Amino acid sequence: MPEDKNNTGAYLPRDPSSHPAALHPPYRSSRLRSPQAAPLSFPTTLSEDTGPVFTPDILGPLDGDLLHNFAASGQSAIGPRIIVHGRVQDQFGRPVKDALLEIWQANAGGRYRHAKEGYIAALDPNFGGCGRVMTDAEGRYSFRTVMPGAYPWPNGPNDWRPAHIHFSVFGAGFAQRLITQMYFEGDPLIWRCPIVGAIADKSAVERLIAPLDMENTAPMDALAYRFDITLRGRQQTLFENRMEGL
Amino acid sequence: MRERPETASQTAGPYVHIGCTPNFAGLTGVHPEDLGRHMITGPTTGERMSLTGHIFDGEGEALRDAMVEAWQPDAAGCFAGQTGADPDFNGFGRCPCDADTGEFRFETVKPGPVAWPQGGFQAPHISLWIVARGINLGLHTRVYFADEKAANAADPVLTQISGNRVQTLLARPETTGAYRFDIHLQGPDETVFFDV
Numbered sequence: 001m002p003e004d005k006n007n008t009g010a011y012l013p014r015d016p017s018s019h020p021a022a023l024h025p026p027y028r029s030s031r032l033r034s035p036q037a038a039p040l041s042f043p044t045t046l047s048e049d050t051g052p053v054f055t056p057d058i059l060g061p062l063d064g065d066l067l068h069n070f071a072a073s074g075q076s077a078i079g080p081r082i083i084v085h086g087r088v089q090d091q092f093g094r095p096v097k098d099a100l101l102e103i104w105q106a107n108a109g110g111r112y113r114h115a116k117e118g119y120i121a122a123l124d125p126n127f128g129g130c131g132r133v134m135t136d137a138e139g140r141y142s143f144r145t146v147m148p149g150a151y152p153w154p155n156g157p158n159d160w161r162p163a164h165i166h167f168s169v170f171g172a173g174f175a176q177r178l179i180t181q182m183y184f185e186g187d188p189l190i191w192r193c194p195i196v197g198a199i200a201d202k203s204a205v206e207r208l209i210a211p212l213d214m215e216n217t218a219p220m221d222a223l224a225y226r227f228d229i230t231l232r233g234r235q236q237t238l239f240e241n242r243m244e245g246l
Numbered sequence: 247m248r249e250r251p252e253t254a255s256q257t258a259g260p261y262v263h264i265g266c267t268p269n270f271a272g273l274t275g276v277h278p279e280d281l282g283r284h285m286i287t288g289p290t291t292g293e294r295m296s297l298t299g300h301i302f303d304g305e306g307e308a309l310r311d312a313m314v315e316a317w318q319p320d321a322a323g324c325f326a327g328q329t330g331a332d333p334d335f336n337g338f339g340r341c342p343c344d345a346d347t348g349e350f351r352f353e354t355v356k357p358g359p360v361a362w363p364q365g366g367f368q369a370p371h372i373s374l375w376i377v378a379r380g381i382n383l384g385l386h387t388r389v390y391f392a393d394e395k396a397a398n399a400a401d402p403v404l405t406q407i408s409g410n411r412v413q414t415l416l417a418r419p420e421t422t423g424a425y426r427f428d429i430h431l432q433g434p435d436e437t438v439f440f441d442v
Contacts, residue, residue, distance in 0.1 A: 010363065014441060018251045020382035029257075029380030032304035033431050039386075039441035042403060046360050047373050047388075048442050050325040052282075052317060052338035060277065069276050091249035102281075104265025114261045114271055115345075116311070128276055130268045166258070166265055174317045175442060179377055179384060181256040195257055198382050204254040230253045 009234040010044045011175040012091055020198030027194040028155050048175035049234075054100045056134050063132045066103075066145035070128025077127035079108025079146030081222035084165065084182070084210065088139045091233030095139025096176075099231070102132045102168040103143065110149030110161075119151050144222060150189055162189035162196070169229060176231040184225060185211045255384065258377035262313050267342045282315065282340025285354045290334035292321020292355035295423045297389060300348050301376060304432035308348030312378035315340045316352050316389075318371070323358030356391070362402050369397035369404065376429065386440040389427050392416040403440075411438050 022034035062069035067076045084103075088096040106112045106129065109121035113129050133141045148163045164181040171177075183190050190196055190209065199205050207230075216224035263271035267280040286294075297316070301309040316339040319325045320332035331337075341350040352372075359367040372389040390398055398404050404412050414437040417425035429437045 012249060015251065016441075018253075019255050020257075022382055024382065027257075027380070027382070030382060031380075032307075033309070033378065033380035034382070035385065035436055035439050036432055037436055037438070039439045040403075040406060041441040042406065043363065044442055045363055045368065046325060047317070047319075047368070047371065048386075050317075050327060052336065053327040058281075063277070070273070089250070091252060093250060102265045104261065112261045112264060113273060114264055116260060128264075128268070128273050130265045130273055130276060132265075132277075166256075166262070168258070168262075168266055174373055174375070177315070177375055177384060178253065178255060179258045179262075180253055181259075195382075199254050199256075201254075204251065207251070208254055208256070230250050232252055233249055 009049060011049065011173060011232045011234055013041065014232065017201055018204050021200065024194065024198035026156070027198055030198065044173070044175045049173045051172055051174040051176065052170060054098065054134065054170065056098070059132065059134060064143040066105075066127070066129065066131045066143065069131055071126035075126045077107065077146045078124050079127075081144065082147050083142060083144045083216065083218060083222050083224040084227060085140070085142035085213075085216060085224065086210075086227040086229060088135045088141065088169065088171070088229045088231065090171070090231050094233070095135070095137070096171050096231055097135055097137045097139060099135040099139070099141075100132065100170040101134070101141055102130070103145075103165055104130045105145065105148040105165045106151055108146045108149050110151030121149065121151065147184070150187075155194060159194060160189050160192070162187045162193050167229070169231065171231040173234070178229075178231060180229075181208065182227045183209045185209055255382060257379060257382050258313065258384075260311050260379040262311075262377060263342050266313055266340065270342050280340070282338050285316070285337065285339040285352060286335055288334030290320070290332050290355055292332070292358075293423065295354060295356050295425055297352045297354065297372065297417060297425050297427055299350055299427040299429060301343065301350070301378075301429040302431065306433070308343075309378055310343055310345055310348040312343045312348075312350075312376060312381075313340065314343070314350045315375040316354070317373045317375070318354065318357040319360055321355050321358050323360050359397065364402075366400070366402070367397075369394055369401035386442055387429065387437055388415055388440065389417045390415050391425065392418045407438055414438050
C-alpha cells in the first residue's frame, strides 16, 4: 500500500547502525559539531508523523534537468551526461509518492558554484549544480545532469571527496527527513573518504553507491546510474489503533 | 518480515545552500523562490511571533554555514495537510544561517497544543531540524516556550528530561512576540536533541 500523506502513524525507531556516528574524528568538522549527550528517544507523535506538503506544481519544467536549468539558451553544461534515477520506498518496501528530492553537486571539474568555494577548477558558466524532482505514484524519480568531478578539501593533508551528488529528501513525515550523498560505482576514492568512513557498516555504505545501469542509458546520449532510497516506515497497525481514538 | 534498512545519512556539507536555498546562494533564476521562505501565506489566525537564534559549536563559535528547518502546527494545533488546518499557514520554514552573523530567524505563529499518542496534549512546540558541515545526521530538537509554564510542566517529553537541561529547550520572549532560541551543539549548555 503506498504511503499516503493523510496516513499518519508512528514511524519505526531509527536504527543508529544504519547511520554515521555523530563524532568521527577523521572528519575534522565533526569534532566540535557533534552532540556529546545521547539523544532522547520517544515514539514519534503528530509533530513528526506529519510533514510539509509539497505538490508537483512547485516544480519548473527544467528543475530535473541540470544540463540545462542554469544554461544559456541553446547551451548545456560541460561533462559526461548522465541520468540518475531510482525509487524512494519505505522500510516495508512501500513506494513513497510525492517525495521531494533536492539535489546539488559540483560540476564536472569538481567545482561548486558557491561564494565560499575556492578550488582552482573552472566554473562552468552553463552549470548551476542544483535541481529538484518529485516521485511518482510508484515512488520513482529521474533527473539528468553531468557526472560530478572529485575534488580536494581541507580536512587532512590530502583528502579528496569521491564524486558524489547530495540528496535532500522529504517523505510524508518530518521523521523521515533525510540528507545523504550518492556515490558512483567503481570510484576508488569512496573507501578513502573520512565522511563516508563515519558510517561503520560497510553494507550501509554500499547502499549509497549507485551502480551503472546500462539498461536505462539513453543510447548516444547519456549513461545511467540507479540510486534507490529507503526512508523510515510507518507502523501501519498502530496507526489504525491510534487514529480512531483521536 | 524484517524491515529494510533506512538509507544512511551523510552530512549536508558546506554547500547545502546550493541545493536547498539556491537563491540565498546567489544561484538565481533556477527556482522562483527558496523553499520554506514563508510559513505564513495569508491572513493567518493566531498570535504572530518571530523565532531568532544562533547555533554554537563546542568552542562557542556560531555556525555560519548551517541550515535550520522548522515544522509546526497552526495556532489551533493542526498541521498543514490535516483537515481543518489554517489555509494561510504552511507550517514549514527553512532558514540558512546568516553568512556573517550565523543568525537564523523564522516569522511564524505561535503553535497550538498537539495531541500525545497515549492521551492528553503536548505543550506548544516547534520542531527544528539542523544540518551543516560536520553534522553527520540531521539533528532534531524542539522549541518550547518559557511563557507556557503550566503546559510545559505537564508535557510528556519535557518531563522525561532530568535536571536543568529542560532550560535548553525553552525559547525566551525578548519583546512581545519575539522569542530567542539558541542552540548549543556541545558543552555545558548542550541542547537536548531527539532521536525521534
